[in-house]
Amino acid sequence: MKTIKIQLLVNNNEYEVSVSPNETLLDILRERLGLTGTKRGCEIGECGACTVVMNGEAVNSCLILAPQADGSKIMTVEGLMRNGEYHPLQQSFLNHDAVHCGFCTPGMLMSAYVLLQQKQNPTETGIKQAIAGNLCRCTGYQQIVEAIGDVGKKGETD
Amino acid sequence: MPRKIVKSKYFFEEDFIETIGEVSTEKVKDWGPNSQLKVVGKSLSRIDGYDKVSGTAKFSFDISLPNMVYAKTLRCPLPHAKIKKIDISEAKKVPGVLAVLTYENAPKIPWYYGMSFLFDPHLRYEGDEVACIAAETEQIAVDALKLIHVEYEELPFVVDAGAAMKPGAAKVHDAGNVVRGEPQIYKRGDIEKGFKQADVVVEDTFSTQVEIHNPTEPHCSVVNWDGSRLTIWDSTQGVFSVRDAIAGYLKMPASKVRVIKKYMGGAFGSKLEAGKYTVMAALLARETGRPVRIALDRRAMNLAVGNRPGSVQKLKVGAKKDGTLTAMNHYSYGAAGAYPSGAGCSRPFRTLYKCFNVRSEEYTVFINTGRGRPFRAPGHVQGTFAFESIIDETAEKIGMDPLAFRIKNYAEVDPASNRPYTGKLLRQAYKRGAAAIGWQDRKPAGSGSGPVKTGLGVATQIWWGGGGPPAYATLKLNRDGSAHVIAGSQDLGTGTYTFIAQVAAEVLEIPMEKIQVTLGDTAVAPYCGSSGGSTTAPSVSPAVRDAAEQMKTKLISAAAAVLEIPGNQLVYKNGIISVKNKPDKKLTIANIVRRMRERVLLTTGARNANPSGYAINTFGAQFARVEVDTYTGRISVKKIVAAHDIGRVLNRKTLENQVHGGILQGLGFALIEERVMDEFTGKMLNANLYDYKMPAIYNVPEIEVIIVSEGDAKISNTGVKGIGEPAMIPTPAAIANAVYNAIGVRLKSLPITPDKVLMALQG
Incomplete structure (x- = not known):
């Protein structure tokens, strides 16, 4: 199959990758760039485990064909830590035990990150809307909502 | 430390299991209420939290080995069929395809208690495995699957448990649709006599649906051969049970199989047993000479790796006007799927309340769907729904508050065993x-x-959830005064890593940060059972305490030797051993480890036997x-x-x-x-x-x-x-x-x- 060269800025690192037209952004992140923090739960946009930030929006990376992402700015869960320090969202997830098996956690963090970028101190309804597309099978979600709300209240959005 | 080897029995998922285990007979002081403890019981953040929020946690799905290839499975699109002809020649020609397995070329490995094979030309449910391809990329494997041409002979099918029990129903297996050919019957007392004593009798029928586990991480394995040794990174609830099963399927010594599981994305019972996919990957890895990763997709997750069987439950309850239960009868049926699994649901009915006259009759039937597997409290969730519903109905009929009615029939001893x-x-x-x-x-x-x-x-x-032996934990001390606990258990996200560190920290009186925990690796860890039946913490935590208590004793005798002072004049506090009344004469754990060489500062703790008669x-x-x-x-x-x-x-x-x-x-x-x-x-x-x-x-x-x-x-x-x-x-x-x-x-x-x-x- 013909390959296409695309350029990506992932977690502030530049990449040039030759991709097949039928490869997804998720494939590229996981299999080519080795960024396995982004998870694959369903491959058809139903579970939210593969959520990443693409040009400021939360997207299911399994639904983005790699060529569509050409020239995009991507952030994955690996991009949250700063100089070895937790992002406030990561710290808050730990404090609230908003983590169980951890498989949905990277996607949850990315959805929450975009929410807090777009809205300071979101309401509980706003938080629920933001993570409505992220399925978790272990927790009761409440700890996740509280963890995000706590960060919003403190205004630590970046 | 005192030990003995005992036969032990405890409830695991669907039945009592009997085990032989070496147990600790050491009597240690009861910890008392949590308010007296420093670390255990506290709301502490999980010690594996960093891995999980930073994206560095390597789930089995994330393991990548050099030169690795990818496997994908072709599944039967029909509920019941026989393969008349299968042609893999076109698929094999696709560039990048390395190997194709079907029933024609794969070893005949018995599966499902000898009722089928790894690859069986007789397919009994939609999703049954037909072929498996290894290719350079997952996409190539997916595309090549479409080029396998299969001619099926379609067979009559039945996908409803009630329909499967009727005469003339399509047969899933030649021997008939009722598993074992008969119901499972339980009785105590005389229900006819009991119903005669009743002032009110309530009868009703309840039904529950089939539920799918759907953990977020799909079932997957990465396998690699080193000569005759096989390493499997598996998404599993039981590394030792997978090791033994795979060794059996491949007819190799268990010592040559290593199973590793560090992080897993949920399971709920669906990952207790070794999967066909793991064996297929092992065969493909042997054939290609390269590591293989195999992962199910979400559709296969719904079809082929278990479910909570549905149930139809007809219940009859008799009670006196004062609320005393006099007799209870339970008749139920549910579907195992295409191969044996447990669909019974009467255990809560038998054990929840004091009632002397009890009978249950349970049918498990075959239907043409994916097989059931234990699912978080198998039988109990559906059984409790029906039973606690009719208990409410009975309370209402005699005009009692439902809570008062339950307390009236409170069981002071186990009604089944007394x-x-x-x-x-x-x-x-x-x-x-x-x-x-x-x-x-x-x-x-x-x-x-x-x-x-x-x-x-x-x-x-x-x-149940009491756990039992055998379960072991090894504890070793490091030169820097830190401790390392190694156990063959698993953390499903439930916090096993964290509570192990808490128990060790409580006994050794050192900070949590100084304790490292390794789980889920058959090559390095002593045995623990599978993580199911709510048995992990009750089985493993006592072994960890035992290991840590032994270590404390060992440290005191080591300090006695170093200081040349009798052990009974030494005090252990906060990881420091000092001489009574001479607080500046002291040794830290690190001091002792350096003097002793770390290899001897190693203990293995064991779970005690369960008390008998309870x-x-x-x-x-x-x-x-x-x-x-x-x-x-x-x-x-x-x-x-x-x-x-x-x-x-x-x-x-x-x-x-x-x-x-x-x-x-x-x-x-x-x-x-x-x-x-x-x-x-x-x-x-x-x-x-x-x-x-x-x-x-x-x-x-x-x-x-x-x-x-x-x-x-x-x-x-x-x-x-x-x-x-x-x-x-x-x-x-x-x-x-x-x-x-x-x-x-x-x-x-x-x-x-x-x-x-x-x-x-x-x-």
């Missing part, structure tokens, strides 16, 4: 739960005005407050109070998380989740996460967790019982009883969807 319990604090759970939900304000059924009606309901939970159970009561919109049929669960007796809490924070998760799964079972089969095509209509609804953020009620117990000292040196399954068991029944209280009409079929509510209201 043995005393090691501990039972269910009364306290009823009392504190009722206070928290506001039970005293409960109104008569259907008495509310207006279109949206509120109701309160209660349901009781019984489960029943070990967990108990709890959950209370639900719901709102039912009688115009739309929608049910909104407003609050669940969960009051449980589960022995000692090891970590309040991870415990609450687990209880919340169990309740939400229970809510999903009560109101939302259901496998939908098309009886005309025999196919599953909702084999994805869009049509198979799981609870999402909007379904979450307010949850209050009350733990009424401290450590149960009769069980072990930590007194822990499990919470994983107990948390889910009573939720559907509590919700259903609350719905009845709200609208005055009983819903007897799960899930209680709006259409069922509206139909019931129409009469």
